[in-house]
Amino acid sequence: MSNDIRIRKGLNINLKGEAEKKISDAPRSGTFVLKPTDFHGVTPKMVVKEGDQVKAGDSVFYSKNNEKIRFVSPVSGTISEIRRGAKRRILEIVIAADGQDTFRGLDAKNPKELSSEEVKEFLLDSGCWPFVRQRPYDVIANPEESPKAIFISAYATAPLAADVDVLLEGKEEDFQAGIDAVSKLTEGKVHLSVGKNSSSFLSGVKGVELHRVSGPHPAGNVGVQIHHIDPINAGERVWVLNPEDVAIIGKVFRTGEFDATRTVALVGSEVETPQYYRVKIGSAISSLVPKATSDVRIISGDVLTGVQVSAEGFLGFYANTVTVIPEGNQYRMFGWLPFKDNNIPSMHHTSLSWLFPKKKYVVNTNLNGEERALVVTGEMEKVLPMDVYPMQLLKACMVNDIEKMENLGIYEVAPEDFALIDYACTSKIEAQEIIREGLDLMIKEVG
Amino acid sequence: MKFLRTKIDQLKKPFGKGEKWEKFAPAINALDTFLYVPNHVTKRGAHIRDAVDLKRTMITVVVALLPALIYGIYNTGYQYLYQVNGGEVAFMEAFLHGLGKILPMIVVSYGVGLAIEFAFAVYRGHEVNEGFLVTGLLVPMIMPVDIPLWMVGLSVAFAVLIGKEAFGGTGMNILNPALLARAFAFFAYPTYMSGNKVWVSEASHIDAVSGETILGSLATGHDVHFSMMDMFYGAIPGSIGETSTLCILVGALILIATGVGSWRIMLGGLIGASLTGLLFNLWGANALMSFPWYGHLIVGGFAFGIVFMATDPVSAAQTNKGKWIYGILIGFFCLMIRLFNPAYPEGVMLGILLMNVFAPTIDFYVVEANIKRRKKRLEASKKLKTA
Numbered sequence: 001m002s003n004d005i006r007i008r009k010g011l012n013i014n015l016k017g018e019a020e021k022k023i024s025d026a027p028r029s030g031t032f033v034l035k036p037t038d039f040h041g042v043t044p045k046m047v048v049k050e051g052d053q054v055k056a057g058d059s060v061f062y063s064k065n066n067e068k069i070r071f072v073s074p075v076s077g078t079i080s081e082i083r084r085g086a087k088r089r090i091l092e093i094v095i096a097a098d099g100q101d102t103f104r105g106l107d108a109k110n111p112k113e114l115s116s117e118e119v120k121e122f123l124l125d126s127g128c129w130p131f132v133r134q135r136p137y138d139v140i141a142n143p144e145e146s147p148k149a150i151f152i153s154a155y156a157t158a159p160l161a162a163d164v165d166v167l168l169e170g171k172e173e174d175f176q177a178g179i180d181a182v183s184k185l186t187e188g189k190v191h192l193s194v195g196k197n198s199s200s201f202l203s204g205v206k207g208v209e210l211h212r213v214s215g216p217h218p219a220g221n222v223g224v225q226i227h228h229i230d231p232i233n234a235g236e237r238v239w240v241l242n243p244e245d246v247a248i249i250g251k252v253f254r255t256g257e258f259d260a261t262r263t264v265a266l267v268g269s270e271v272e273t274p275q276y277y278r279v280k281i282g283s284a285i286s287s288l289v290p291k292a293t294s295d296v297r298i299i300s301g302d303v304l305t306g307v308q309v310s311a312e313g314f315l316g317f318y319a320n321t322v323t324v325i326p327e328g329n330q331y332r333m334f335g336w337l338p339f340k341d342n343n344i345p346s347m348h349h350t351s352l353s354w355l356f357p358k359k360k361y362v363v364n365t366n367l368n369g370e371e372r373a374l375v376v377t378g379e380m381e382k383v384l385p386m387d388v389y390p391m392q393l394l395k396a397c398m399v400n401d402i403e404k405m406e407n408l409g410i411y412e413v414a415p416e417d418f419a420l421i422d423y424a425c426t427s428k429i430e431a432q433e434i435i436r437e438g439l440d441l442m443i444k445e446v447g
Numbered sequence: 448m449k450f451l452r453t454k455i456d457q458l459k460k461p462f463g464k465g466e467k468w469e470k471f472a473p474a475i476n477a478l479d480t481f482l483y484v485p486n487h488v489t490k491r492g493a494h495i496r497d498a499v500d501l502k503r504t505m506i507t508v509v510v511a512l513l514p515a516l517i518y519g520i521y522n523t524g525y526q527y528l529y530q531v532n533g534g535e536v537a538f539m540e541a542f543l544h545g546l547g548k549i550l551p552m553i554v555v556s557y558g559v560g561l562a563i564e565f566a567f568a569v570y571r572g573h574e575v576n577e578g579f580l581v582t583g584l585l586v587p588m589i590m591p592v593d594i595p596l597w598m599v600g601l602s603v604a605f606a607v608l609i610g611k612e613a614f615g616g617t618g619m620n621i622l623n624p625a626l627l628a629r630a631f632a633f634f635a636y637p638t639y640m641s642g643n644k645v646w647v648s649e650a651s652h653i654d655a656v657s658g659e660t661i662l663g664s665l666a667t668g669h670d671v672h673f674s675m676m677d678m679f680y681g682a683i684p685g686s687i688g689e690t691s692t693l694c695i696l697v698g699a700l701i702l703i704a705t706g707v708g709s710w711r712i713m714l715g716g717l718i719g720a721s722l723t724g725l726l727f728n729l730w731g732a733n734a735l736m737s738f739p740w741y742g743h744l745i746v747g748g749f750a751f752g753i754v755f756m757a758t759d760p761v762s763a764a765q766t767n768k769g770k771w772i773y774g775i776l777i778g779f780f781c782l783m784i785r786l787f788n789p790a791y792p793e794g795v796m797l798g799i800l801l802m803n804v805f806a807p808t809i810d811f812y813v814v815e816a817n818i819k820r821r822k823k824r825l826e827a828s829k830k831l832k833t834a
Contacts, residue, residue: 335484336502344498369500373618422493
């Protein structure tokens with residue numbers, strides 16, 4: 001059974017440097033990191049100390065709020081350094097990897113024969129729990145709660161996003177086992193959405209409600225799909241997973257080994273041969289981008305929601321894309337003239353670039369203006385395909401008006417849904433950051 | 448080009464962080480960003496950004512105003528020369544006469560307004576907002592040509608200080624600043640803003656000249672000796688920018704094509720005014736009521752107001768549904784004020800200002816409907832659970 005969802009509002013930004021559908025093994029990186037900053041709201045409590053030996057799947061730290069949520073090492077090796085920032089906050093845990101991984105062996109299990117509690121225990125014990133995230137608030141799910149439904153979006157629409165069909169190549173059985181496992185976590189449905197014309201094995205996955213989604217970005221955002229399928233009301237919980245993470249979970253059930261291998265799309269105009277690479281979670285960026293110059297920006301993730309990393313940095317926990325684009329720290333003369341600089345993509349008609357929607361653009365990181373008071377109206381609505389008033393919600397977040405935020409639908413949005421508003425806003429406001437702060441306030445005040 | 452950039456960077460040095468003139472940085476930045484889009488890169492949030500910024504948006508409005516401005520300058524000269532000399536009027540001669548009248552108004556308007564904007568930017572420590580680029584040009588275009596320059600300056604100062612800065616600056620004002628400037632002049636100096644001697648250049652010095660606007664003639668029961676075509680092309684007395692509906696339409700097309708002006712407000716206004724006009728055509732109790740409904744759309748400031756003033760995004764309704772309601776009500780009230788207010792036959796200014804005040808209320812109810820939908824959904828899901 002499948003249901004069609006057609007999204008009309010939104011914007012596809014066509015960028016140069018799309019990945020060729022070819023997967024290679026990236027050279028194994030010598031060091032790996034786990035970054036507690038990848039897990040919003042988690043305060044780490046260390047289990048290991050510098051010099052300890054760990055196997056792949058051994059706990060490195062757990063969450064201070066819930067000891068059961070454990071974060072495990074993606075590889076086997078030695079904890080070489082715990083990097084701290086201001087106020088001794090832990091930023092990175094560096095693991096010097098062995099040449100070959102040895103795994104903390106668990107017994108393989110058939111999720112179909114397990115109870116809901118047993119699946120939960122296994123996920124927590126194996127270190128797979130951080131893959132399960134919760135809406136509202138866009139944080140790691142609380143294992144004490146039970147969600148009304150689980151959503152998995154296998155339709156990627158972000159600029160230069162990794163194609164889910166490529167990510168799941170050869171992982172069909174793992175994926176099905178993962179679905180069997182996570183479907184035990186809810187009494188409601190497991191919703192899986194695919195692209196409208198997708199012909200991959202996903203259409204035949206058992207135990208899910210299939211949705212065929214079409215439309216421009218952010219149609220692929222799981223939050224947008226939830227809004228159109230089964231919107232979140234106050235007090236409700238929905239859990240979401242990335243498709244590749246479902247396959248990793250499935251593999252742990254089938255083999256008992258936490259295999260942190262991911263397929264990552266290396267994309268962007270500054271990449272010579274954009275394609276897919278097989279790497280482990282937490283790999284050094286240098287194993288993907290060996291010779292980065294200083295005039296490029298490396299992003300772990302896509303250009304809208306990713307995190308900037310240095311050439312010596314590491315891949316984020318959830319990232320399945322690494323984007324490399326030019327930095328934009330140049331001046332541009334008379335850039336305020338309408339219809340000038342049409343080589344910069346713009347959804348606004350004060351530039352002619354909207355006339356060429358098929359053209360692939362090279363974009364840099366220039367802000368293309370300065371932050372201003374909110375003046376222009378109606379532009380945010382164009383890129384948010386939800387029954388939510390984005391500007392009013394942002395203003396409510398800015399003034400910390402909890403009741404208004406709740407009324408205007410804060411539970412239904414995640415920062416990534418506002419990424420296009422970041423992009424499109426004439427006044428250059430940081431919408432994702434405002435929404436994140438708003439969500440954090442809600443966690444604190446409402447929970 | 449590189450030379451210019453290094454020169455500017457040198458010049459800006461004393462305005463940098465911790466330097467002597469740091470306080471005045473917004474002023475020098477405003478001048479610099481007028482030449483160059485700065486080299487700022489994204490630090491947080493999305494890594495790439497749209498090419499648009501507020502400067503570009505505002506300049507687009509200025510471009511859209513140009514046809515009406517150029518015609519307005521020509522028409523100022525034409526109205527004067529036609530009444531003085533009669534017969535043929537050379538374009539250049541008329542244009543130069545108009546320019547001599549209007550250029551000083553523009554200079555005064557920008558000078559006074561920008562001085563206040565810069566002062567407040569320095570005082571408050573934020574960058575200079577571009578909104579005044581439009582306001583500064585709009586103010587002279589909605590004034591009668593013979594208004595003394597000091598009144599233009601005073602009106603602009605009032606509009607910027609009381610209308611905008613008192614509310615917190617650009618983006619926070621409730622009323623459209625340009626219209627507020629006109630309203631200030633209108634109520635403070637009524638003799639310079641109405642009657643039949645102010646709409647044609649130098650009319651007060653020449654006895655033979657009749658400078659009545661068409662709405663004025665209709666209101667006082669005089670004959671109108673202009674054809675509908677004259678009114679459409681704009682060879683009639685009136686405020687500088689408002690006379691040529693044709694040029695305003697060109698501006699409207701620019702605003703709609705670029706998406707800078709809201710077509711919802713413009714179309715809403717057109718519908719509201721047309722329907723109201725039609726209704727009163729049927730009644731036809733006085734000259735203004737029996738003046739054809741399409742005539743109401745092309746005489747006076749209606750076209751200019753609905754295209755350039757009502758669409759100001761800050762003072763208009765902000766939701767898409769709200770924009771429809773806002774536009775339709777402006778059209779309605781413009782005509783109501785025209786038809787039922789004998790003291791002042793032009794209702795556009797007051798119609799828009801009135802709706803500026805009510806725009807937040809319209810938005811409130813539109814957003815409230817969204818909130819109700821959400822609450823209803825919550826109730827429904829609660830019922831489902833208990834059932």
